[in-house]
Amino acid sequence: MKFFKEEHEVLKKILCRAYYEKERVKVSDHWQHGVMRRIRNLEPVESDASFFIRFQQLVWRLTPVVCLLILILATVLFRVEIVPKYGVFQLLLNGEEELSISQFVGL
């Protein structure tokens, strides 16, 4: 049996009606309590704003460590003899091949 356009239209109407008729099915209303019970057991949802607040808190908590690191680096730099750039450039031009890293850094 071959379907013609009109028959396809009828078929479409049948399928669409069956599809929409499904909305009439009754559903009990106990499931809402289940949702709220499950949600109350969770931690509150986190928004993007609360993420930034927590990030800020973390930054402040790390501040002493960062200050300490700055102090250590400053002390090291003070004790190290910094070779001027032109000196390094001159060494490279003169082909001083045995220039070690420790010499280069100035230790």
Place this chain on the structure above:
Amino acid sequence: MVNESHKLSDAEIIRRVIEGDVNAFEDLLKRYEQHVLNILKKHIPHIQIEETAQEVFFRAYQGLPTVKQTGRFKQWISAVAIRACYDFWRRQYRSREIPMSDLTERHRRWLEDVISDQSDRSFHESRLQKEAFELLDWALGKLSAEDRMAFELVYLEGLSGREAADLLGWSVVNVKVRSHRCRKKIKKLISEFMAA
């Protein structure tokens, strides 16, 4: 308090929930439960509706901070519900738990009667019979989870490709191609069934 919560906009309730007032979510749930249930009833088997409805609102609660346009919460929760249906069918197809009912001679006779009586009046006046639901389930059971969702939204529900794509989170081309292909496939399947 109850009256007050009814006056609140969706955006206001969402703000309250995000600020930690979990109970405010119940207002959103009551406001949209029927809308979500109507979506689920059309897309998934009756026995799975309550469980999936719980899943939809649970996902909605967790996704609240990502709602960009709080004024369009209805569209947003519709998309959450549609994607939950799609996930349901993907799980079903993966675990091959779908009962594949077959059509019988009874269905063929019924379909022949309906098609031969093409008057709109008799069609609308008649009560939809069990065979119509079985025919729909049989036809949809022949489609993949993706095709099923696209076909239901575009062909049966009458949404545009853009609307269906927004709900599913797919491209418009994908939805259009799938729904067109499915329409042809289902017509062919039913023609073959009638000819057999």
